[in-house]
């Protein structure tokens with residue numbers, strides 16, 4: 209018999225997972241359908257991780273509303289889920305007098321949008337706050353903060369799963385039929401039925417809308433590349449440093465962002481691309497990022513770069529139009545019962561908690577569900593050992609010897625944290641799923657030492673050799689036994705040779 213859910217959420221990014229968790233505070237049968245092997249594999253895992261204040265969004269837009277509302281909810285959500293959150297503040301720096309009117313316009317817009325504090329500071333104050341930064345004047349936004357975007361997405365999904373949400377991974381939605389109350393959603397693993405659908409498929413949201421006969425939107429993928437600087441130079445700045453955004457550009461300009469883990473990010477670039485999955489990084493862009501960032505931070509050296517990554521913006525504006533569209537959050541008349549979230553580019557991470565509230569209101573109005581009095585808030589995995597004070601670390605080790613076994617030396621990740629990532633309801637089953645939950649393999653050696661030990665832990669805890677992969681189908685860790693390989697690659701099998 210086909211499973212029936214009250215609400216199906218398509219997409220396991222930060223928005224879909226925030227919605228799922230908030231809906232699980234009600235007595236509803238909910239499913240998240242994610243095409244990838246894990247949540248947070250799309251844009252939600254690959255961005256700047258900034259909880260934006262709301263300076264850059266047009267006054268009166270839906271973006272401004274959910275940005276400012278989401279930013280106000282962000283700290284308590286991160287605290288509740290034990291996800292890192294650091295209010296670093298932010299400087300938007302003018303390099304010369306000609307950019308000062310842009311600063312004034314941003315300050316006025318931010319205040320109109322409801323940003324609590326914004327001041328314009330001069331070159332001396334910039335130097336006092338950030339001695340390594342060169343600039344003429346700046347907007348100072350002290351309430352801007354950083355988080356770890358993939359940790360937040362995973363924590364939201366884990367919390368949703370602990371509260372009864374079914375998270376179906378490797379389940380790309382390929383077709384949608386039926387009507388409100390009795391939709392049928394098809395995936396290669398089979399079909400499910402759902403009363404309501406929330407299309408939160410990010411880069412795939414226009415395609416999912418089309419599957420339901422809604423032909424209104426087109427997503428233009430726009431790639432942003434970053435480089436990550438080593439933690440050893442992480443104290444070069446303490447605040448985020450942004451340029452004045454390029455006029456008509458598709459992003460906010462190359463900024464310098466201190467991460468919650470003590471690294472520094474440079475990026476993102478803005479390149480419209482054809483392929484939705486093309487998360488390559490390129491040498492040319494890497495050089496461009498270093499060049500542009502060194503205008504503000506001249507002491508950066510290419511030697512500080514440890515790795516690079518990229519994320520893709522689901523833009524509603526094409527390369528020729530430039531700029532930004534507003535978020536689309538709409539139930540359209542041609543397909544009632546289905547809510548479409550389209551064009552959720554930046555500040556979608558910041559806005560996710562506020563978008564979740566909007567979706568709960570929509571579902572509540574339709575279904576009037578009772579409250580789930582058994583809802584369990586809080587984090588559902590082990591504490592990050594490295595971030596605990598010394599006395600807490602010793603208590604953790606005393607109470608659980610697995611906290612005393614360090615698996616990843618670069619990032620000080622313990623066996624307990626890895627086991628906890630495997631054992632919780634959402635359950636990591638690939639090498640990268642462990643990496644993004646625990647930060648193991650993310651340090652200088654990039655998994656050279658701890659990688660094989662993590663493989664062993666997965667194998668000892670229910671993942672088979674055949675199943676074990678890096679990041680999904682096709683990235684197998686083991687292709688055969690050594691005997692099997694020898695037989696496969698030898699031109700003639702042993703039996704044939706010995707029978708001659």
Ligand SMILES: Cc1cc2nc3c(=O)[nH]c(=O)nc-3n(C[C@H](O)[C@H](O)[C@H](O)COP(=O)(O)OP(=O)(O)OC[C@H]3O[C@@H](n4cnc5c(N)ncnc54)[C@H](O)[C@@H]3O)c2cc1C
Nearest residue numbers: 219221223243250252255258381410412432555556557558
């Ligand atoms: C370079 C860059 C920097 C950014 N910086 C910031 C920032 O600092 N602060 C901020 O607030 N925002 C930022 N953003 C924006 C933010 O990352 C996004 O708005 C947010 O992650 C969107 O989340 P989502 O859940 O809507 O989408 P996604 O994370 O893309 O999730 C959608 C999911 O749907 C899945 N999916 C797609 N099609 C299907 C299908 N047919 N069936 C099943 N599943 C499907 C995908 O696999 C994906 O996992 C940035 C974005 C980029 C690209």
